[in-house]
Structure formats: structure tokens, C-alpha cells
Amino acid sequence: MDGFQAYGAGKAGGAFDPLTFIRQPQTVVRLLCWLFSVVILGCISNEGYINRPEEEEEFCIFNRNQNACNYGVGMGMLCFLCCGSLMALDIYFPQISGVxxxxxxxxxxxxxxxxxxxxxxxxxxxxANQWQVSEEEDNPLDEGGDAARAAIxxxxxxxxxxxxxxxLALQRFRMGADSVFNQEYSDPELPEAPPTEQALPIDE
Known part of the structure; x- marks a missing residue:
């Protein structure tokens, strides 16, 4: 990056390097967040509901509390989308020219x-609370128990x-724009300012 840094990235306009991007700590943690949201979403949506023969509708495995399953599914879906959006922002971030x-x-x-x-x-x-207070007679065969524990x-x-x-984002914020960047970085979309003329000393 030629020594120029602003909030964790160099000058705008550089070529995107996938290997460097993947190796960044923020990218690794972002992928973990994305993976965990997929696991939670899959566990609850696939095995978080039980259908008993004597009942017409399925009920949530977490203490028959539909809000618990809805919360897990909703959070998993929203985090999945949020991770994708933040990942796209990370890719585009080095191209942002304005500090x-x-x-x-x-x-x-x-x-x-x-x-x-x-x-x-x-x-x-x-x-965790809803799973702890769940009645054993509601699920005597412990159907979906592993999925519920995995979601928790x-x-x-x-x-x-x-x-x-x-x-990590706070660390990038604290880095800010270093003094070299502030002095020498110029927006590639703006024309360079003409050099200022120095006044010549007047002979007495």
C-alpha cells in the first residue's frame, strides 16, 4: 500500500487482491459470523418444530414458545444478510476515496x-432459558434436541x-488517517491544486 493508510486501507484505485482480503482478521471473523448465522437458522428452521399426531399444528421445541423460534430464525436471517452487506462494504472500502x-x-x-x-x-x-424450562413430556424422544442445543x-x-x-472496527477507527496520508493523499477524482506562489522579499 506504499505506506499510505486511512482507516485500515491505502489509497483508492488499487487492484483488489483476494488473498490479502481473505487473510484480513476482519474478513475471517466476518465469515465466522456468517457461518454461525447459517447454522442457527438451519438448526431452528429444520428441526426446531415438532409435529405431534394428536395436534394439528407444529409447536416450537423451545418450551412451545413460538417467539423463541421466530427470534432465532429472524436473527439468523437478518445476520446472514447483514454479513453479506458488510462483506460487500469491505470489498468496496479500499475504493472509497474520501476520508x-x-x-x-x-x-x-x-x-x-x-x-x-x-x-x-x-x-x-x-x-437457553426456554430450553431449560421445556417440559419433558412435550418431547419425550428428544426430537431435535441436538439442533436446539447447537442453536444455543x-x-x-x-x-x-x-x-x-x-x-476490530474500533481499531480501524482509531487508526484514522495518518499524517502522511493527510499531507500527500489527494482524491483521484479532483484536480490537483496549483502550487502556491511565495512572496519575494522586498529589498529595502
Missing amino acids: KDRKKAVMADIGMSAFWSLMWFVGFCFL LFSFFSVFTWAVQSL
Whole structure:
């Protein structure tokens, strides 16, 4: 990057390097967040509901609380989409020429990551509590039990992955634009300013 850095990326206009992008810590953590959301979504949507012969409708495996299953499915879907959007932003980020625009993008990353970490903490507590108070007679064969426990476990993991993502974004925010970047970086879309003329000393 030739020594120029602004919020974790160099000058705009450089070629995209997939290997460098994949090796970045923020990309690795982002992929983990995406993977965990897929696991939670799949576990609850596929095995989170039980159909008893004597009942007409399926009920949620988490204490028959439909809100618990809806919360897990909704969070998994939204996080899946959010991870995809943030990943696209990470790819486009080095092409953003304006320092202020980069600052806004990093601040949005911090806010969203912290928000999802909090929401997954709430989800973990909610799912774990509903699973703990579930009646054994509602599911004597423990159907979908492994899927329910996996959803709870990966909800717990998601709290930390999103928190780490928020910390990484905070680190990028603190990096800011270094002094060299501020002095020598110019927006490629704007013409360079003409050099200023220095006033000659007047002989007395």
C-alpha cells in the first residue's frame, strides 16, 4: 500500500487482491459470523418444530414458545444478510476515496457489530432459558434436541464473534488517517491544486 493508510486501507484505485482480503482478521471473523448465522437458522428452521399426531399444528421445541423460534430464525436471517452487506462494504472500502466517507463506513461497522453482539446475547439468554424450562413430556424422544442445543451454543459464540468484529472496527477507527496520508493523499477524482506562489522579499 506504499505506506499510505486511512482507516485500515491505502489509497483508492488499487487492484483488489483476494488473498490479502481473505487473510484480513476482519474478513475471517466476518465469515465466522456468517457461518454461525447459517447454522442457527438451519438448526431452528429444520428441526426446531415438532409435529405431534394428536395436534394439528407444529409447536416450537423451545418450551412451545413460538417467539423463541421466530427470534432465532429472524436473527439468523437478518445476520446472514447483514454479513453479506458488510462483506460487500469491505470489498468496496479500499475504493472509497474520501476520508470522511471511510470514517462513516467504519463507524457504521462499529455500531452494527455492537448491536448484533447485544442482540445475540439476548437471544442466547432467551433460547437457553426456554430450553431449560421445556417440559419433558412435550418431547419425550428428544426430537431435535441436538439442533436446539447447537442453536444455543452458536448463539453464544455469535456474541463474541460480533464483539470481536466491533473491536476490530474500533481499531480501524482509531487508526484514522495518518499524517502522511493527510499531507500527500489527494482524491483521484479532483484536480490537483496549483502550487502556491511565495512572496519575494522586498529589498529595502
